[in-house]
Amino acid sequence: MFSSFKVSRVPRKSAVLSTLPTAAAVGSAEIGRIFSLMIPIPFLTILVAVTFAGAVGGRGAGLIAGSMASLFIFHAAVAGFGPATLTGGPFQMLLGTALYCAAGFLIGQIRDQRDESIQRLRKLEDSLRTSLELETAARQDQQEKFGESEARLDRAIRIAQLGYFEFDSINGRCEFCTENHAAKYGLSAKAFMAQFRRLENELARVHPEDREFVSEEFRKLRGGTPIDLEYRILTADGGSRYIRDITEPVFDENGRVAKEVGTSIDVTELRQAEIQLRQIQKLESVGQLTAGIAHDFNNILAIVLGNLEILEQKEERPEEREVIESAMAASLRGSTLTRQLLAFGRKSILLPETTDVAQVVETVEEMMRRTLPANVQIHKDLSDELWSIEVDRSQLEAALLNLAINARDAMPDGGTLTVEATNRWVDGQDIDSLPDGVVPGSYVVVAVRDDGEGMTEEVRSRLFEPFFTTKGEGDGSGLGLSMVLGFTQQSGGGVGVESGLGHGTTINLFFPARPERAPAVAEAPCEPKHTIANSEQILVVEDSKEVRDVVVRHLKRQGFSVTVDESGDAALARIAGDEEFDLLLTDVVMPGSVQGPELVERAREMNPDLRVIFMSGYPKDALKHGQMEFGDTQLLLKPFSSVDLLAAVRTSFKE
Numbered sequence: 001m002f003s004s005f006k007v008s009r010v011p012r013k014s015a016v017l018s019t020l021p022t023a024a025a026v027g028s029a030e031i032g033r034i035f036s037l038m039i040p041i042p043f044l045t046i047l048v049a050v051t052f053a054g055a056v057g058g059r060g061a062g063l064i065a066g067s068m069a070s071l072f073i074f075h076a077a078v079a080g081f082g083p084a085t086l087t088g089g090p091f092q093m094l095l096g097t098a099l100y101c102a103a104g105f106l107i108g109q110i111r112d113q114r115d116e117s118i119q120r121l122r123k124l125e126d127s128l129r130t131s132l133e134l135e136t137a138a139r140q141d142q143q144e145k146f147g148e149s150e151a152r153l154d155r156a157i158r159i160a161q162l163g164y165f166e167f168d169s170i171n172g173r174c175e176f177c178t179e180n181h182a183a184k185y186g187l188s189a190k191a192f193m194a195q196f197r198r199l200e201n202e203l204a205r206v207h208p209e210d211r212e213f214v215s216e217e218f219r220k221l222r223g224g225t226p227i228d229l230e231y232r233i234l235t236a237d238g239g240s241r242y243i244r245d246i247t248e249p250v251f252d253e254n255g256r257v258a259k260e261v262g263t264s265i266d267v268t269e270l271r272q273a274e275i276q277l278r279q280i281q282k283l284e285s286v287g288q289l290t291a292g293i294a295h296d297f298n299n300i301l302a303i304v305l306g307n308l309e310i311l312e313q314k315e316e317r318p319e320e321r322e323v324i325e326s327a328m329a330a331s332l333r334g335s336t337l338t339r340q341l342l343a344f345g346r347k348s349i350l351l352p353e354t355t356d357v358a359q360v361v362e363t364v365e366e367m368m369r370r371t372l373p374a375n376v377q378i379h380k381d382l383s384d385e386l387w388s389i390e391v392d393r394s395q396l397e398a399a400l401l402n403l404a405i406n407a408r409d410a411m412p413d414g415g416t417l418t419v420e421a422t423n424r425w426v427d428g429q430d431i432d433s434l435p436d437g438v439v440p441g442s443y444v445v446v447a448v449r450d451d452g453e454g455m456t457e458e459v460r461s462r463l464f465e466p467f468f469t470t471k472g473e474g475d476g477s478g479l480g481l482s483m484v485l486g487f488t489q490q491s492g493g494g495v496g497v498e499s500g501l502g503h504g505t506t507i508n509l510f511f512p513a514r515p516e517r518a519p520a521v522a523e524a525p526c527e528p529k530h531t532i533a534n535s536e537q538i539l540v541v542e543d544s545k546e547v548r549d550v551v552v553r554h555l556k557r558q559g560f561s562v563t564v565d566e567s568g569d570a571a572l573a574r575i576a577g578d579e580e581f582d583l584l585l586t587d588v589v590m591p592g593s594v595q596g597p598e599l600v601e602r603a604r605e606m607n608p609d610l611r612v613i614f615m616s617g618y619p620k621d622a623l624k625h626g627q628m629e630f631g632d633t634q635l636l637l638k639p640f641s642s643v644d645l646l647a648a649v650r651t652s653f654k655e
Contacts, residue, residue, distance in 0.1 A: 163264040186236030207232035242271045298617035302639035305331040306550030352390045364400045375414025383422045387513035399484045403448040410452030420447040435494030442513040449506040455499040540564045541571040541586035554642045568594030583611045611652040
C-alpha cells in the first residue's frame with residue numbers, strides 16, 4: 001500500500017509553507033480517510049523499531065528510539081512528504097511521539113525487569129547451587145565420619161567379642177542379632193534368629209544346672225526389670241561356654257515391654273582363669289599348711305620311727321616284732337603323705353640331676369610289673385636319641401609308678417598300659433593348647449596311656465585337687481596325681497590330660513630338655529676315703545631332745561663317739577674350742593642366732609675337712625640347701641630310718 005504513493009520532486013521550503021493554507025482547506029473526511037489508511041504503516045513500522053530497540057537496549061534505548069522515531073516523522077513532514085499522508089496532523093504526530101517514547105520506555109523497562117529477574121534468578125541459582133554443594137559436602141563429610149565411627153564401633157565390638165541382640169516381646173521372636181552373639185552358640189546370625197523365635201527358647205541351650213536361675217531372671221525381664229546375669233550355654237558341638245548377658249526392656253507408649261535388647265560377652269576364659277586361680281590358691285594353702293606342720297610332724301615321725309627301730313632290734317618274739325613292724329609301716333606312710341602334700345604345694349625338696357628318661361622308664365617298668373596285675377600288659381615306645389632332663393630321679397620314678405597305679409584302677413578288667421617318651425619342640429603357635437607352665441622351648445614328653453573307661457569332664461576338671469578321688473573310701477588318699485602335678489611344675493614343666501568316656505586316658509608330663517644327652521655310663525663303685533673304724537667323732541646339733549636321743553642311740557650302737565648340742569650357737573662355740581670332729585650332723589633351722597647353713601660355713605673356715613650332713617623336717621629354709629655349695633654335703637629328710645642315717649654317715653667318709 002505504501003508503494004502506491006508517488007513522491008514528487010522535493011519542493012522548496014517556501015513552496016511548502018505556501019501550501020499549508022490550501023491543505024488546511026481539504027475536507028476533514030478525506031483527511032480522516034487518508035489518515036486512517038496511512039497512519040498504521042509508519043506507526044507500526046516505527047513501533048517495531050522502537051520495540052526492537054527497547055528489547056535490545058532497555059529503558060534508555062527504547063526512550064531514545066521513540067524520540068528518534070518522532071523526529072523522523074517530524075522531519076518527513078517538514079521535508080515535504082506531507083503531514084497528512086505521513087503523520088496525520090500535528091496532534092497525531094505528538095500522540096505518536098508520546099506513544100513511541102512510552103512504548104520504547106515500557107518495553108525497555110520490561111526488558112530491564114526481565115534482565116533483573118534473570119540476574120536475580122541466576123544469583124538465586126548460584127546461591128542454591130552453592131548451598132547444595134555445601135550441603136552435599138557436609139552430608140558427605142557426615143557420612144564419612146559416620147562410616148568411620150561405625151567402623152570404629154564394629155572394630156571395638158569385634159575386638160571385645162561383644163554380641164548384641166533384640167527380641168520383640170509382642171510378636172515373640174528374635175528380630176536381630178550380631179554374628180558375635182550367634183557365634184557363642186556355634187551358629188550364624190541367620191540360624192540363631194530362625195531358631196530362637198522367643199527369648200524363652202534360649203532356655204533349651206542353657207546348661208541344665210543354670211536353667212532354673214536363668215528362667216527366673218527372664219521372668220524379671222518380662223516384668224520390666226533389667227537383668228545382668230552369667231550362666232553356661234550349650235554350644236552346637238556339644239560343649240559349653242560361660243556367657244554374661246546384660247539385657248534391658250524397651251517400653252511402648254502404653255507402658256508395656258515391647259522389646260528386650262541386650263549385649264553378651266563370652267567369659268569362658270575368665271572363668272577358667274578363676275578356676276585355675278582357685279586351684280593355685282588351694283595349692284598355696286595346702287603348701288603353706290604343710291610347710292607349717294611338716295617340721296613338727298616329721299620330727300614326731302622321726303621319734304616314733306627311731307624308737308620303733310630300736311625296739312625291733314631288741315625284740316625277739318615274732319608276735320611283738322610284727323606289731324612293731326606294723327607301727328613302723330604306718331609311720332612311713334605318714335612320712336609319704338607329708339611328702340605328697342609338699343609335692344602338691346611345689347615345696348618339696350628336690351635333688352635334681354641330669355637324667356636319662358629311657359633308663360628311668362626301664363627301672364620303673366620292673367616295679368610296674370610287680371605292682372600291676374597279670375591282665376594289664378605293659379608296652380613301651382621310647383624315641384631314639386632322647387634328650388636328657390634335669391629332675392629328681394626318685395621323684396620321677398614315683399610319679400610314673402603313681403600314674404601306672406591310677407591306670408590300673410581305670411582298667412579293672414585288664415588292658416594295655418603304654419609308656420611313651422619323645423622329644424618335642426614347643427613354639428609360640430601351639431602354646432595355647434599346652435598345659436600351664438609350658439613355655440616355648442625343647443621338652444621331653446613322657447606319656448602314660450591306658451585304654452580304660454576314661455573320665456567325664458567333671459572328673460577331669462577336679463583331677464588334681466588334693467584329696468579328690470573316685471576310688472572307694474579307704475582305697476586312696478587323693479594325693480597321687482596332686483604330687484605328680486606339683487613335682488612336674490616344680491621341675492619347670494607341666495602336666496597335660498587327654499581323656500574321654502570310652503576313649504581311655506593319657507597323662508603327658510613335660511620336662512625341659514637339656515642340650516646334651518645324659519651320659520649312659522655306669523657309676524663306678526665309691527671307694528672309702530679311709531677305713532671306717534666306727535670311732536669317729538660326730539657332733540650332733542638338734543633342738544628336739546627326742547630326735548637327738550634317737551640319733552645318738554643309733555650312732556652309739558654302731559660304735560661312733562657322739563657329742564650333742566641343742567643350738568648352732570653352742571655348737572659353734574664348741575668347734576671354736578679345742579675339740580675336733582670328723583662329722584657334723586646338724587638340723588637346718590634351730591633356736592638361736594646361728595642356723596645350720598651358717599654353722600657349716602663358719603665351722604669349715606676353722607676345719608676345711610669337716611664332713612657335713614644336714615637334717616630337715618622341711619622348714620622353709622631347707623629349700624635353700626640346693627643352692628649351697630658345700631662339696632660333699634648331704635641332706636637327710638625326716639623321718640629317716642636308722643639304715644638311711646648310717647648309710648649317709650658312711651657315704652660322708654667316702655671319696
